Amino acid sequence: MISAPPPPPAPLVLVAPAEREVSFGRVAGRLPRGRWAVVVRAGGRTLAVRKVGGSSFDFWVSLPRRDLTLRVTAYGAAARRRASATVAHVYGLPRSARPRAVSGSRDGGLDRFVRPLARGFSGTSAVYVEDLATGRGTAWNARARFPAASTLKVAIAAEALRAHVGKPAPGSYLDVLLRRMLIESDNGAANDVEASFGGGRRVDELLRGIGLRDTWMGGGYLRETAGQAPIPARVESQPSFGCCKYTTAFDLGRLLADVHLAAGGRGPLVARYGRDFTPSDARYLLYLLAHVQDRRKLGRFIAGGPYALLHKAGWISSARHDAGLVYWPGGVFVAAVMTWGRVGVSSDVLAGRVAHATLRRLDRPAG
Numbered sequence: 270m271i272s273a274p275p276p277p278p279a280p281l282v283l284v285a286p287a288e289r290e291v292s293f294g295r296v297a298g299r300l301p302r303g304r305w306a307v308v309v310r311a312g313g314r315t316l317a318v319r320k321v322g323g324s325s326f327d328f329w330v331s332l333p334r335r336d337l338t339l340r341v342t343a344y345g346a347a348a349r350r351r352a353s354a355t356v357a358h359v360y361g362l363p364r365s366a367r368p369r370a371v372s373g374s375r376d377g378g379l380d381r382f383v384r385p386l387a388r389g390f391s392g393t394s395a396v397y398v399e400d401l402a403t404g405r406g407t408a409w410n411a412r413a414r415f416p417a418a419s420t421l422k423v424a425i426a427a428e429a430l431r432a433h434v435g436k437p438a439p440g441s442y443l444d445v446l447l448r449r450m451l452i453e454s455d456n457g458a459a460n461d462v463e464a465s466f467g468g469g470r471r472v473d474e475l476l477r478g479i480g481l482r483d484t485w486m487g488g489g490y491l492r493e494t495a496g497q498a499p500i501p502a503r504v505e506s507q508p509s510f511g512c513c514k515y516t517t518a519f520d521l522g523r524l525l526a527d528v529h530l531a532a533g534g535r536g537p538l539v540a541r542y543g544r545d546f547t548p549s550d551a552r553y554l555l556y557l558l559a560h561v562q563d564r565r566k567l568g569r570f571i572a573g574g575p576y577a578l579l580h581k582a583g584w585i586s587s588a589r590h591d592a593g594l595v596y597w598p599g600g601v602f603v604a605a606v607m608t609w610g611r612v613g614v615s616s617d618v619l620a621g622r623v624a625h626a627t628l629r630r631l632d633r634p635a636g
Contacts, residue, residue, distance in 0.1 A: 280300075283354045311332070360555075396623055410505040412504045415508060415608075416585055417590075422459050429466055430554060432471070443465065570622070571595065587609060
């Protein structure tokens with residue numbers, strides 16, 4: 270007797286994660302109705318095994334902080350019933366950093382760790398720091414306006430994604446331009462991205478729409494909680510400059526925090542622009558920021574290991590800044606450090622010390 274061929278593999282459709290996006294560890298998909306064992310693997314390691322019933326699954330796993338290719342395999346209760354799906358180009362972030370809504374409040378310990386660093390800088394400086402898991406934060410001179418340099422390329426990217434229908438296809442014109450603009454900090458690419466949606470006025474409107482009013486984009490680039498004190502975002506001293514686009518440490522910090530929140534379907538970007546700027550857009554934008562190679566500023570003392578830095582720096586001859594999201598085993602914080610005057614390595618060291626001091630404080634109990 271000739272035995273019948275084995276049944277074809279059952280289809281498995283992955284809903285999350287998605288390629289070219291960050292992931293906080295959500296694994297979700299659809300299967301034919303039945304009883305399954307779902308196995309998640311990456312780089313030869315088994316990350317999770319879950320027993321599921323019905324026609325779908327949705328659970329969370331811990332992901333390494335790096336680029337991943339995830340393979341999800343479902344083994345059916347019936348003999349030889351199996352289905353698999355693979356998703357590449359996923360950047361893993363900690364489950365502890367899953368976006369949540371919190372109210373910012375002043376943390377005295379962070380004050381003592383961070384503010385002396387900013388006050389000790391030889392030129393003019395500004396700092397804004399906030400733990401996005403608890404809201405604990407501090408600031409120094411955070412409302413002072415500085416020349417923005419390349420830091421506003423994050424805002425340009427957000428408006429470009431809002432204007433574009435769906436996540437840009439891999440290798441498409443917009444995908445290539447966004448990579449060059451954010452990862453390589455290419456000014457020509459930034460101008461081309463701006464031209465694709467109508468210019469800097471649209472960026473300013475986006476920022477005003479989410480309450481960031483101390484930033485002005487202007488034209489393009491030269492080619493080449495109750496009872497708690499709020500985080501003290503005010504002006505201590507402000508550089509005098511007569512040119513160019515400007516922003517503040519507060520606005521940069523809040524913009525990046527808002528992109529992080531949008532990745533989980535939360536925050537003002539989604540509330541105001543959710544039909545156009547989707548969680549997928551936010552996760553794609555964060556994925557690009559994860560591939561910025563400069564680790565000499567915020568990442569100077571915390572590179573690699575359990576940490577992931579998603580950031581955008583900017584500099585001109587008289588100003589040097591870095592603003593980013595630092596993901597660590599305990600969660601995520603945003604930090605924006607701006608400097609003016611005698612800038613150079615000392616500016617980079619200040620940013621690195623602020624990030625390192627923030628991690629030291631957040632690893633301790635509040636108080």
